[in-house]
Amino acid sequence: MKDETFSLKLQTSDFRQYWLLDSDVTFLNHGSFGACPIPILQLQTQQRQQLERQPVHFFVREWESLLDEARQQLAEFLGVTPEELVFVPNATTGVNSILRSLCFSPQDELLTTNHEYNACRNALNFVAERWGAKVVVANIPFPLNSPDDILNAILSQITPKTKLVLIDHISSQTGLIFPLKSLIQELNNRGIDSLVDGAHAPGMLPLNLTEIGATYYSGNCHKWLSAPKGAAFLYVRPDKQSEIHPVTISHGANSPRTDRSRFQLEFDWMGTHDPTAYFCIPEAIKFMGSLLPGGWLELIQYNNNTVIAARKMLSEKLAVALPCPEEMIGSMATIILPEKIQLIPSLQTQLWEKFKIEVPIIPWENKPQKLMRISAQIYNSPSDYQKLAEALIELIRSP
Template sequence: MDFDQDTEALEPSANQTRFGRAMRAHWFLDPSIIYLNHGTVGATPKQVLAVQQALREEMEQQPARFLLRELSALSGPSERALPRLREAAQAVARFMGAEGQDLVFVDNATTGVNAVLGSLELQPGDEILITNLAYGAVRNAAAFAAERRGGRLVTLELPFPVSSPADYVNRLAQALTPRTRLAILDHITSETALVLPLAAMAACCRAAGVPVLVDGAHAPGAIPLDIPRLGVDYYTGNLHKWALAPKGCGFLWVAPERQQSLHPPVISWGLGRGFVQEFDWVGTKDPTPFLAAPAALELMQAWGLDAMQAYNHHLAWQAAVWLTARWGFEPPAPRAMLGCMATLPLPASLGNTREDAVRLQYALLYQHRIEAPILCLNGRLWVRISAQVYNTLEDVEALARAIEAWQ
């Protein structure tokens, strides 16, 4: 299943009928809330949280052994064949078609972005290219890095709604200049929920000699992912969203030829000992979100990873088609550019300011018990729907009724 290709024929199969409301039993989600917001901070299944708690208890039995002799390779010999973090990194890397030695753990995708930007060598007048669809925190980090080194942050305007992914590739090609030192691209955009044609966009940058940093916060677990095949230089993502890991679990993958010049945002005991050792120990912290990540990936495989992704994608597309038709619009993007989220336009009568968006979002939550982000984009209000295996079309119908009650 390739989300860069046309997915019109993708429909849930018979073995996916177990998905839906009954799956909520695997989460601690409040049963009184319709939760259409999995994409914001994720939700960790009970089974994965139990693995994390067991790891915490094991750590507290012998904290020095666990953290200083077993966790990483920095502190000397251990009875383990591999340090705990390296074992976990290998499992996570395999899930994304990569090698463990090219992947390190970070708290979240924003941390990974900051690691790359903090290691970037810029001269006055050099440019960092970012798009208008980028996550706000990433935009801030890029602006800070450019300003402190005398560089420029250049924003590529990508239209939304969008009719063709090829338009994005063409616009990117025109925005690159001889001064572009790094392009920061999303895999799945946060607010607009678009799956970008990342491989084609990366090829465009590579032809111009521009390194690519990918913000893949929403991609792992949500869509099929083979990082090395994308042709990018850096890829950072979250595992605590669609990959079901505990909160505070992200990763940074770096192409081998880029690793020597990269350093973590926190410099610690691993300095000068190589990419992996610099990132594997940045001070005392709880490593159990990273160590529990393989259990989350195993759970997804047990549930049927392809089936989960197909169910979620189909539900997101159903919601997009049904709600836009109900409100007199067209879906804002072709099906191939949606994963398991969809950001959809709301009727103009609901308002057109950020204050209107906040009022509607909190009305949905406190009066209708529905959790879904309301955004103000391009002078109108939008709702972003996340489709996880515990959601159903009935959740979307309840959202529609609640929104229409405010018209």
């Protein structure tokens, strides 16, 4: 990547006008909760007004067709059939739905990694304790040299007792893209089910869930797809759907309907809630895909180029080595902070209070080592990352 990337003409992104983000804040943390564009929020407001004008008419006569339309378009985006998808409010709920539905024994091993998202790891621990199963953790090094380091670390922990593997598609802590397709293929060859925590992947990577071949996959639409908060999905392979139930059991469990699967009947209605975030997914796909001439593929590449250039610049300014190859990052990148910066107390708070920079500082395992994770969405510009570099250098020099 040439250094000219950081001398782009647009130092303030023209695309920021489409977001409500505070103009006084340098927002480099799209990865945590996403940020929804104004046109999508306006659509959600219209849909909420439609709901509230006649709630009974909406839920009894309109809701299901709107849900099916959103599911159809999301399925096309993900490379699956609508029958394989249900909506959930977030990826953690999807992971919980799978884990709480399955049965295990004290002889079973449930394999995960040291990069797994804390909420999903808690769910795995809870289920393992309930059934007396054993949680096995594959320790993936960080820094690392190649995707093979991930693959080898996980496969080395598989035994004849391994019943399920819970893995990230993209690690929240380190931003690493796991070699998912190769890993899933190996697990399928061994007859081991896979549960993928794909919270960050939709909209950050081109996705075809059919080609990936996971048994279960849960992903968020409110992060890189930029739908409203509370929009996520759960994919379940058709031969496994009869075993899976939502965390909330409601009317679908004994519905007499035969026009759709029990899987969808149970998940589609889990009690009264605001479903408008789901209905906005098609427009989010359309809007985000319209921002650049090359559509989604160009947007994904644009964000990737931005974060790679920012990572390079920051590593040079801070005199630290890059912790992984470029091929292993998408729209987020993590830098291991140098010792001088790690010693700064409440670093994330200081960056926010003194410089109005929003960026996560992440403790890594039980080590004194701290990571800084930057995100790149199309509203970010090179000047955002320059401000971060300047702020870090100023903090280092402060008495």
